[in-house]
Amino acid sequence: MTPALSPVPTELAATLDTPAAVVALDVAERNIARLQAACTGAGVANRPHIKTHKSAEITRLQLEAGAIGVTCQKLGEAEVMARAGANDILISYNVLGVVKHQRLRTLAARVKLTVCCDNRTVADGYAQAMAGQVRPLAVLVECDTGRHRCGATTPEAVVELARHVAAQPGLRFDGVLMYPPDGDLQESVEFLAQVRARCSRHGLDLHTVCSGGTPNWARIGSLSETEYRAGTYVYNDRQMVGFGAATLADCALLVYATVVSHPEPGRVMLDAGSKTLTSDLMGFKDHGLLLDYLDASLYKLAEEHGFVDVSNCARLPAIGEVVRILPNHACPVSNLFDRLLCTRAGVPAGHITIAARGQVT
Amino acid sequence: MTPALSPVPTELAATLDTPAAVVALDVAERNIARLQAACTGAGVANRPHIKTHKSAEITRLQLEAGAIGVTCQKLGEAEVMARAGANDILISYNVLGVVKHQRLRTLAARVKLTVCCDNRTVADGYAQAMAGQVRPLAVLVECDTGRHRCGATTPEAVVELARHVAAQPGLRFDGVLMYPPDGDLQESVEFLAQVRARCSRHGLDLHTVCSGGTPNWARIGSLSETEYRAGTYVYNDRQMVGFGAATLADCALLVYATVVSHPEPGRVMLDAGSKTLTSDLMGFKDHGLLLDYLDASLYKLAEEHGFVDVSNCARLPAIGEVVRILPNHACPVSNLFDRLLCTRAGVPAGHITIAARGQVT
Numbered sequence: 001m002t003p004a005l006s007p008v009p010t011e012l013a014a015t016l017d018t019p020a021a022v023v024a025l026d027v028a029e030r031n032i033a034r035l036q037a038a039c040t041g042a043g044v045a046n047r048p049h050i051k052t053h054k055s056a057e058i059t060r061l062q063l064e065a066g067a068i069g070v071t072c073q074k075l076g077e078a079e080v081m082a083r084a085g086a087n088d089i090l091i092s093y094n095v096l097g098v099v100k101h102q103r104l105r106t107l108a109a110r111v112k113l114t115v116c117c118d119n120r121t122v123a124d125g126y127a128q129a130m131a132g133q134v135r136p137l138a139v140l141v142e143c144d145t146g147r148h149r150c151g152a153t154t155p156e157a158v159v160e161l162a163r164h165v166a167a168q169p170g171l172r173f174d175g176v177l178m179y180p181p182d183g184d185l186q187e188s189v190e191f192l193a194q195v196r197a198r199c200s201r202h203g204l205d206l207h208t209v210c211s212g213g214t215p216n217w218a219r220i221g222s223l224s225e226t227e228y229r230a231g232t233y234v235y236n237d238r239q240m241v242g243f244g245a246a247t248l249a250d251c252a253l254l255v256y257a258t259v260v261s262h263p264e265p266g267r268v269m270l271d272a273g274s275k276t277l278t279s280d281l282m283g284f285k286d287h288g289l290l291l292d293y294l295d296a297s298l299y300k301l302a303e304e305h306g307f308v309d310v311s312n313c314a315r316l317p318a319i320g321e322v323v324r325i326l327p328n329h330a331c332p333v334s335n336l337f338d339r340l341l342c343t344r345a346g347v348p349a350g351h352i353t354i355a356a357r358g359q360v361t
Numbered sequence: 362m363t364p365a366l367s368p369v370p371t372e373l374a375a376t377l378d379t380p381a382a383v384v385a386l387d388v389a390e391r392n393i394a395r396l397q398a399a400c401t402g403a404g405v406a407n408r409p410h411i412k413t414h415k416s417a418e419i420t421r422l423q424l425e426a427g428a429i430g431v432t433c434q435k436l437g438e439a440e441v442m443a444r445a446g447a448n449d450i451l452i453s454y455n456v457l458g459v460v461k462h463q464r465l466r467t468l469a470a471r472v473k474l475t476v477c478c479d480n481r482t483v484a485d486g487y488a489q490a491m492a493g494q495v496r497p498l499a500v501l502v503e504c505d506t507g508r509h510r511c512g513a514t515t516p517e518a519v520v521e522l523a524r525h526v527a528a529q530p531g532l533r534f535d536g537v538l539m540y541p542p543d544g545d546l547q548e549s550v551e552f553l554a555q556v557r558a559r560c561s562r563h564g565l566d567l568h569t570v571c572s573g574g575t576p577n578w579a580r581i582g583s584l585s586e587t588e589y590r591a592g593t594y595v596y597n598d599r600q601m602v603g604f605g606a607a608t609l610a611d612c613a614l615l616v617y618a619t620v621v622s623h624p625e626p627g628r629v630m631l632d633a634g635s636k637t638l639t640s641d642l643m644g645f646k647d648h649g650l651l652l653d654y655l656d657a658s659l660y661k662l663a664e665e666h667g668f669v670d671v672s673n674c675a676r677l678p679a680i681g682e683v684v685r686i687l688p689n690h691a692c693p694v695s696n697l698f699d700r701l702l703c704t705r706a707g708v709p710a711g712h713i714t715i716a717a718r719g720q721v722t
Contacts, residue, residue, distance in 0.1 A: 260483065336719060
């Protein structure tokens, strides 16, 4: 890759105020089309996770491309997406708490809502929240098939919880949800086979089997899932390139930063720090890839400064120069901005509002 | 410290929606008074850094307590603070870029503004931005006295740049700024002595000598500085406790989170992840201190999940229980929220809006 001497298109340069998060809409649209094609080809419904973009505009692109609805991690994200017109929403999270139960009931009256749980306390909370409601709330039981985040850890526990859910007035057991580990799906295949057999014995219908994750997107359908939820694929990031799930050309979200200081030989400072890029390392040793200086290392961040080792660079970035950074992790970066600058074929193409930015509750 | 069985005051519990950032206003006010007293006692003007709270309400408390003005890291923060009524603002940053120069000129016409630089490109940009303006822009030259972030690295370079600034129409050389390393101030003392001697030889008036940093707050005045800018002291955090700059009782900002899952023995999951706490480790091995479970370890974060090892805990947190987390680093946490919940003596006391949240440009 030849470093571009001027990474900022002329049309953009005059109005660019760094640090800026810039999305190549043409790249994002290609990513959206590709994942949709993978789902369609495998006969799996596409339910993208909005955690990465948190934007009504991108949601619209995903729905127009064929997605059946969206996935949200937090209730607050779901509320924003409902206001933006999404009417089929999965919250892939244990939603728990007095205030959240009130909000959940309101949202369930408004859209086709599915939630999930991995324990009885959460399930009982859903039942309490839905007491007296006519339309039951669809509930998926989360399975831990090897990622060891949330999820019931054995097929027995999954089906026991499924039976508990099915027995609650106000709730409807709708199936299972999993977030398989990146890479090998064998444990998930075996876990799911046991869940299917046990559900069948107990007369429980697995209407929905929802899998997800961008790293495994090329294997969509391997679990005979009915739905797939991926999030990061829409923008991709350095981590996804590392996983082999994307190439640099598939990365739609970049941070543009300005060199503001060259305090000593071999080191320059950028105007982007952890309040722009986050401190997520994701297994990397530095904080993002400088696309115009591949031999440089963004080795440290202060809140508003990026420390760059340029001692291995043949050409040095000048003070005032704008450089492009591929973030290690796209999702928390877009969560730091109110809006993204868009381009299409390198030409400015408006802005995207991060409508659900900061919706952590 | 005895773990509190119910960390959430009854009055708060009914309306609390987690994860929430909660500020004990009485603690923050005590911190504000203490730092002000240290400055006053040393005859040093107090110019608090707003990066930690980014709030007009807290700025007002600081000004009422005796601060002469505020410090901002980014121009966008300064614009918000000017709108909130601050009229004496220091931007402790190399402000650079066509759009920023326009904004800077507008802001300089509105408030008493001081900026800083550590190189000629930035200084020349200020001069260009201020061309034709009647009132010159006050400029500090940043010195690197051992932190190795920004700053001219030798007294010679500082004074050379100071002379360059002084020679520009539209600019007024106002003095120097430094951010000494945490701990030993000897290097800063020596650096500054040389700067003073050289400035004197060149007839340059050091009207302002601005030092800063919460870790060194107990040594305010040691550099014979005229101004001190500290930010984190208003809330403090786990890092400041580690530095010995604060005790647990001085920590005003906590994150309240709910236990949403107990997927396997020895591990519970919180509804706060990196989109709430950030991934800032600041030298710690885990992501925050659970004040109600000091033997637990918040060892990993996903975007919306906190992984807690509770295998060493005598008592286990129950699903649905709310726990309090002392963040490793307060500043980027408040930057993730639109508003903070306030308490006074544990009783809810309204909200604070994070008016300058996300102002990275």
